[in-house]
Amino acid sequence: MKSAQPDRADRGRFQLRLALLVALGVFAQESVWNFHDSQTPVTLAQYTTSVALIGLIMGLDNIIGIFVQPLMGFLSDRTRSRWGRRTPFILIGVPVAALLFVLIPLAPAFPILIAVIVLFSLTANSFKPVTEALIADQQLPQHRSKGNALGRAASSLTIIVSALLSLFVVDESVELAYIIAAAVMVGCFAILVFTLREQRTAGYLAVVDEDREAGVEKPGFFAILKEIVTDRDRSRLFMIAAIIVTWGSWAAIRALLTLYGVEQLGLSRGDAGGFTLPAGVAFLVVVIPVAILSDRFGRRLMMRLGIIVFALGALIAFAFNTSSTATLIGVLVAACGFAGFAVNATVMLWNLAPSQRLIGIYTGIFAVAQAIGSSAGPATVGLLVDATDWGFLMLFLAGISLVGLLLTFGVRREYAPEQLAEATFVEAERAEIAHADEAGAKQARVEADRES
Structure with a gap:
């Protein structure tokens, strides 16, 4: 049996x-989601004054994602076609989602608007895990942190795109802004699909070869989930729990930071809301270096260091909880720390999957853990603040993040040995493709010489 850590040689x-290319696909889908989160609440407000109802409708995408994303990831894992295993879902889902997105500001009545939003969320959630699974499909296990970091960076850039659309287009024509966002998504995905040509990639060919050699019946959806729960090695369960808790801390700081600035620091709503921009920039700056260090020194180490840095940032803000400057510094430190966890959390689940043929469903499982954390985190911290005072917010965040740190110590390995063995299939396919391309180029040169 191979060691859990691949040989550096x-x-x-x-x-x-x-x-x-895959990061371009992540950018495409997240640009639409960010604009949706930014502007669709305003569209809903034209029909209802209930903020709770607007929040409920906007939260439906997370609820839908919990059920849809693992299932679609599972289905894409089992798909073999002339277009590959992920691409068919993108080819069907992206145009439908784009059309539904364009219809949101055009809905003539409130019930129709809700129906369009629900259908958009359902469709967009169906290819979201499929796109992200491509990150793992196209990289060897030991390089997935860098691939995921590029995807995270692309996702962060969509905040800027959404803001630019809001600043320069929305006031002139809301409908045009939605069309532009949808067109960006379709255009980027078209580049991805027709440039990547998944069916010819080494990752896909290796999976097909492994199917042929293994000849093993593919496990069902619930059998895969049961295997995670019943496995004597609890690494995957601890990793999922760590994602829920740590992502919940990050979601809580994002959701409650503006209100904290108003209530605790006495800032205006606009000034308090500005805390999130430097944090987003800090995350973007460190995400690639963190990925490189993770591939070099190990993902568990970088995750744990990231959580510790996050907790230190929160403690800095707590220690000087009447200073807006200290709060800004603390948030910047926390954002840099969270990057260490965010870059590696998905990758850890990918690499712990017993086979590369199950990457899609493991992407969906990550999405479920992330959604649970994003929902439970702000609610839990909010309850703690209600029971005490706003001055303790950052202390609660530090404490919860340290629970996530403890959970990571239950993750005993970084790789499933089976995936390290499968990596040889991918390398062999890449060598064969490169040899075939070289032979084809040589033959073309010979024929050209003959003609001349």
Whole structure:
């Protein structure tokens, strides 16, 4: 049996071109989601004055995602077609989601608007895990942190795109702004699909070869979930729990930071809301270096260090909880720390999957853990603040994040040995593809010489 840590001498190459292409797909889907979160509440407010109802409708996408994303990831894992296993879902889902998105500001009545939003959320959630699974499909296990970091960076850039659309287009034409966002999504996905050509990639060909050699019946959806729960090695369960808790801390700081600035620091709503921009920039700056360090020194170490830095940032803000400057510094430190966890959390689940053929459903499982944390985190911290005072917010965040740190110590390995064995299939396919391309180019040169 192979060791859990791959030999440094046999690390293969990071596929930068493929990583950038997949990051383009992540950018495409997240640009629409960010604009949806920014502007659709205003559209809903034209029909209702209930903030609770607006919040409920806008939260439906998380609820839908909990059920849809694991299932669609599972279905894409089992798909083999002339377009690959992920691409068919993108080819069907993206145009439908784009059309539904464009219809949101055009809905003539409130019930129709709700129906369009629900259908959009259902469709967009159906290819979200499929797109993200491509990150793992196209990289060897030891290089997935860098691929995921590029995806996270692309996702962060969509905040800027959404803000620019809001600033320069929305006041002129809301409908045009939705059309532009949808067109960006379709255009980027078209580049991804027709440039990547998944059916010819080494990752897909290796999966097909493994199907042929293994000849093992593919496990069902619930059998996969049962295997995670009943496995004597609890690494995956602890990793899922760590994602819920740590992502909940990050979601809480994002959701409650503006209100904290108003209530605790006495800032205006606009000034308090400005805390999130520097934090987003800090995350964007450190995400790539964190990925490189993770591939070099190990993902568990970088996750744990990231959580510790997050907790230190929260404690800085708590220690000087009447200073807006100290709060800003604390939030910046916390954002840099969270990058260490965010870059590696998905990758840890990918690499702990017993086979590369199950990457899609493990992407969906991550999405469920993330959604649970994003919902439970702000609610839990809010209850603690209600029971005490706003001055303790940052202390609660530090404490909860340290619970996440403790959970990571239950993750006893970084790789499933089966996936390290499967990586040899991918490397073999890449070598074969490169040899075939080289032979084809040589033959073309010979024929050209003959003609001349």
